Each structure stands twice: as C-alpha cells, then as structure tokens.
Amino acid sequence: MEAVRARNTCPTCGSHYREEEMVANLRVCAHCGHHFPVTARERIVQLADEGSWAELARELRSVNPLEFVDTRPYPERLLSAERATGLHDAILVGQAQIGEMPIALAVMDFTFLGGSMGSVVGEKFYRAAELAVDRRMPLVSVAASGGARMQEGVLALMQMAKTVAAVDELREAAVPYVSVLAHPTTGGVAASFAALGDVIIAEPGALLSFSGPRVVKQTTREDVPDDFGLAESNHRHGHVDLIVPRVELRDTVARVVALLSGGSPYRRTPLLPDLGAQRAVGRMLTGARRAIRNLKADDADR
C-alpha cells in the first residue's frame, strides 16, 4: 500500500492520486502535467485499439551466456524482475491496430531491469520489424531504457547493431517506422533503433541522452544545464520531431502512421467517450501544456 502511495505521488508537485485516477489520467499528473512512467502493458492499452493486441514471441527468455555475477548472479536478477513485473523481459512486441490501422508494435518496460537491452530485447525487436515487413504495415516502438544490459556483456552491445539491422530491413522494404521516446531513453537504446525512427516523438520531460547527467558531470566536470538531455532540449537542438503530451499520443501516432502510409488521413475518434473522463483529460491537458510552457520559460531565462 505504501509502495502504491509513493508511486502515485507526483514528484514535481506532491499531488496524490488513487490508482483508478492514475489509470484514467494515463498516469499524468492532473495538477502539474508530470508524466509518470507507464508499464509496457498499460502503454499498449493506452495506444492500441481495444482488443486489437496480439502478442508475438512471448516465450523468449534470457539465458546467462557469460555466467555473469556482480553483487548478485544474473539469473537471480532475472527471476526477481519476472516476479515483480510478470514479464519475461524488458519488451513486448506484437501486432495491434491504432485508429483501425494495423501496425507492428514494440513497447519497452523500464520496470524490468531498467528496461535494459539484452539478447531477448534485440531478438524481439527484430521480429517486430520482420512482422512489419512481411505484412507491409508500419512499425511503432516505444522506448524506455537505461541502455544495454551489462550482464550480457558484449552480446548486449551487439543488440544495438542487431536492432539497426532490423531498421535496415524496414528501410529496404520502404516500411515506415515511428519511434516514441519515453522517460528515460539513454545509452545503447538511445543510440540504436530508438534514434532511427522516420518520425521521432518524445514525451514531455523525458530524459533522452547517450550519457546520463551524472556520468557527464563526473567524467568532464562540466556544468550540466538543468534541462540537460530532456525532451525539450533535444527538440530545441533538432533531435526529435515532436513533443507530445501523453493524452494526445495515441491520436498523434495514428495521424503520423496514416500520413506515412500514404492513404487517407486519420479521422480522430473520441478517445474517452464518457463526459467525466473527458473533463479529466481536459484538465490534464491544461496541466501538461502549463508544464511545457514553464519549461520553455525556464529556457528563455537561461
């Protein structure tokens, strides 16, 4: 109960929410617009048309090729992550529909070992890309990862190249790819498939960088700006196309998918039909916009 309470308390403004409110608000703080992390399962519910999700390659599991032991053996870490999350690894892939358009969908989960990319994440991403090529439908990915999984050593590093090879398949087949970057997307995931979307969409306030601010500070002793690596800073420097509040994410992805597919434009369907929920979304949207405005104002001051 305490854990839920802590998880549902806004770190920016201190507002508390009940779990049902969090789900209804897409885990965005209705007061200040802070975007809380979203698990892969919940993200799929938020993005995909109801009942359209069909998971692929769900039985893939990591092994321990290096017999890696740090302060705990790697298999033990995997087991506790499985128990805590109910997932087999840090990504879910499958087929879905968004606004009635079929897509291949790959969604990472930061709660599974920090969303780290090992052999399973690389393989599942590749299969999602293959599905997209085979069925000639766009690929949409949602990244949330601390980077490569150190416990798989150089094999984890190579998953960067593996996912890049998957993107090369998409490009050769002229299949569009939309990359959504959630908080945080850093290290090996930031520097591989996540950076290669034909359109790159970021969530407000997400940390998107190759090296994290702590490493930069320690290694270079440089002054690290307050907005270092944030989505807003990346947008200003030209590395992401759009920053989209979560409440608009589904519609925005659907619009982009429709446009990249070259067919008729996406016709907005009501996101949440009941009036109470719509009012909540309206408040949330105002909050998110206010947060972005504040960030921009901070930038201007600097």
Place this chain on the structure above:
Amino acid sequence: MPTADRFRFLRRRGADGDSWHAVELARHQDRPYTLDYLNRLCDDFVELHGDRAEGDDPAIVAGIGSFRGQSVAFVGHQKGRDLKERTYRNFGMPRPEGYRKAMRVFELAGRLGFPVVTLIDTPGAYPGVGAEQRGQSGAIARSQLMLMSLPVPVIACVIGEGSSGGALAIGVADRVLMQQHSIYTVISPEGCAAILWKDAGEAKRAAAALRPTADACLELEVVDAIVSEPSGGAHRDHARAAEMLGDAISAELDFLGALPAVERRHLRRQKFHRIGAFTE
C-alpha cells in the same frame, strides 16, 4: 537458432587475472594506434577532415589510402601518446562530428566503390554536454545504419580498446576481426564497476565478469576471426603487427570482393541478426 546450450562450452578458463591483463595490454601506451597502422599499411594516405557541418574531430581519423594496390577508405579512432596529443585526440573519445566525418567517408566509399576498413580503439564516445546537444546518440545510430546498408565490402578490426556504443558506431561490418590482445566490451570495466558494484575500484572484478577478451568474443560469435600479434603484444613490434594486420585485411578483402553487393548487405544483416543468447 540460438539456445541456452549454444554457449555451454563457454566456461571460465584460467584466473580472473586474464581479463584484466587483456585490458592492460589493450590500453598499453606503446600499442600501435590507427595512424601507426595506416602509415605502415598504405603506400599513400590522404586524411580527410571535417564533417561539413560543425567541425573536425581529432578522435577519429578518416581518409582514403592506397592499400596493396587498391584504394580503400579507412576510418579509425585515434588516441594520443603523450599528454599533449592525448588531450588533442580527446583520449580517443569521439564527438558527433567524428561520427559524421566517418559517415561522409563511408558514403564516398560506397559511391566510388572502395572497400571500407575501420579500426576500433576507444574507451567510448565522449560524454560531454556539447556532444549530447549536437546529437551523440543519433550520430552513433546513423553511423551503424550507414555501414549496415553500404554496397561495398566493410571490414572492422578492434586494435585496442573497443568500448561501448562509441566503438560499435564504426564496428558494423561484413567481417569483424579482433587483434589477439584487444578487448571488446559493452562498457569499460571501470564504468561497469561504478554501476554494479557502486565502486570503480572493483574494475578487475568487472573485467573478469564482462569477459572482454578476443577468445571470449570469438566463442560468443561476436567476431569472426582473431588477428595474431607479435609475441608479447603489438607494442613490441609495430612493423610486424602492421604486417599481420595487413595480411588479415587483404585476405578478407579478397573473399568479400567476390560477393555481389546485394548479397553482401543481406549477409551483413544476417550476421548481426544471429548474435544473441536466449531460449524460446
């Protein structure tokens, strides 16, 4: 199909000290660097400078050389030997400009039909505020993607330290080689120790756990072949080390040159597609 059993044979052999010894040799201050090799391998070499957008990154050397009778595009990380040059070369840690310069030369090679040879020797991409703002992640990703799709033969060889995405950025190739005393790893042992043990002083234990040696990388099917070095290591005899590296590159070029471009790209993708260990 990769399975759990596939790496059963990969057992800890010898003491943990082996890995650390490899790390020390790979970082040896007298070890030949990219330009040491290029000076010996090429009858002529013109270094190209600048990414045509932002600046020139001395941590990456790129250019066209004449290697055993044919033009080859060479790209490699460059470290410095004395303090002044080390600082100038930024300890071999590239910024996005370096990767963009590399991409410029990859594109040129693809267009004119020259093979690409890359030499890997870096502690990692530079973790600086400016480097991030100028797009370090995107540069590393796009450099890999460009190598993945090139129509010409690509050979990569780790000649010293191959650490993290900063190394892999120029490590996508048809054939990936490692010199006998080089290392290839997802993160430096110090970085790994700082994160997993919360103590950079545990680098030796991290090195043992990461298994970055050429033998381990060959067993994990991350590299295709190991290039021998003179007895004791490449730093003992630069000329002989260059000759051995040149022979290895030459043999790979002959082999790759015989394949049609479309098939090479397909096989290159398949090569990276196969890497990994999991059960299903």
